Amino acid sequence: MISPLTLFALGLVIGALLLVVGAYAGVRIGTKRARADQAADRTRVLTLLQELGSWTHEYSGNVSRYQDQLDVISKAVQAESQEGPNKVMQLLEQIMRSNKDLKKRLDAAESQLDKQTQQIESYLSEARTDGLTGLANRRAFDQRLEEMFSAYRKGNGRSFVLALVDIDHFKQINDQYGHQAGDEVLRQVATLIGERLEGAYLVARFGGEEFAAIMPTPLRLAADRADKARQILAAQSLDAGDLSVAVTISIGLSELRDDMVSGPLVRRADEALYAAKGRGRNRVYFHDGSDTILVGAPEVIS
Structure with a gap:
């Protein structure tokens, strides 16, 4: 069985990934903690991984490279092999390092999108406004x-x-x-x-x-x-x-x-x-x- 510590780490990273994907897509995904036995936790983790895999597939590009890594984690969880926990932790560390870089790029992209949106709104407003009086043109x-x-x-x-x-x-x-x-x-x-x-x-x-x-x-x-x-x-x-x-x-x-x-x-x-x-x-x-x-x-x- 996968240890509670591993499941907890998985939950943390999945939450972080969900936050990044949510920032990219304009949707915030929340996660809930529940007290249950390890079998129920494992099912929940697999479900979250599948959902996250779907999100990363939909919002391809910077996020798409996580798909293969998430598939590997899912298989490791399902296999419950002796090397599963070690493999999981290695992949978690790799994802967390990549996640920081991705977050920076997403933040920069979001900032640029906000700037461009403001520029477009300003342009549309100017195109419909009389410059001298401030009334509609x-x-x-x-x-x-x-x-x-x-x-x-x-x-x-x-x-x-x-x-x-x-x-x-x-x-x-x-x-x-x-x-x-x-x-x-x-x-x-x-x-x-x-x-x-x-x-x-x-x-x-x-x-x-x-x-x-x-x-x-x-x-x-x-x-x-x-x-x-x-x-x-x-x-x-x-x-x-x-x-x-x-x-x-x-x-x-x-x-x-x-x-x-x-x-x-x-x-x-x-x-x-x-x-x-x-x-x-x-x-x-x-x-x-x-x-x-x-x-x-x-x-x-x-």
Whole structure:
């Protein structure tokens, strides 16, 4: 019979090997101790060896060279020969030495994988984020809009409102105060829109001085929230370096109807924005499917 000391050593090494394989595969395997007779312990050891052999076969490469060694140990345990314990201990020592080197390489590989994962996540984030304002960019907005529209058409998504926001007379701001001040205005307007359009599913820079938001329904409630954001901005001046800049925005909104594609939703919101810009700016209009309607009674700042 194999001595308890040998079985205990086997258990230690198997636990170590399981930990290494678990680190490589992203799975932690736990071992349990149980009080039983030597026959039960031997069966448990053989089972663990077979499981570990399966793992090393599945996750080949650096770990695969242990397969033959584990097979030899299994045969030694089964044979219960006089030379079995000595052979087992020799193989255990060899595995433990190799295991240290393998662990170092696995740790280095894991560190490199973490680094590459972070780089990929950063790249994907940058590819979907506007560098100036920190909002989602047009690409991310278009994708989210199509996803939500598709889900709605299939009957497993919610209706929503599209809001288009435009900074009034932005070219004049750039011409009068400079492009650096214009960039600061864009950043601050983006921050205000992101904070004040309560419950928005997504706020994005649509292009140039224009922003877009996907908001919950109902349409009139979304329009009231947009008008509140407009009022807050109109009541203050934005700091652009040493300059104080008065800024207003115009907003147009529309909601989903019996649209087969998302294009008509964008068109109606654009018509509402055009009405807001063409009828005095610094105001909010929504499109009810038939016509554009003014929200509130804003002061006119031309």
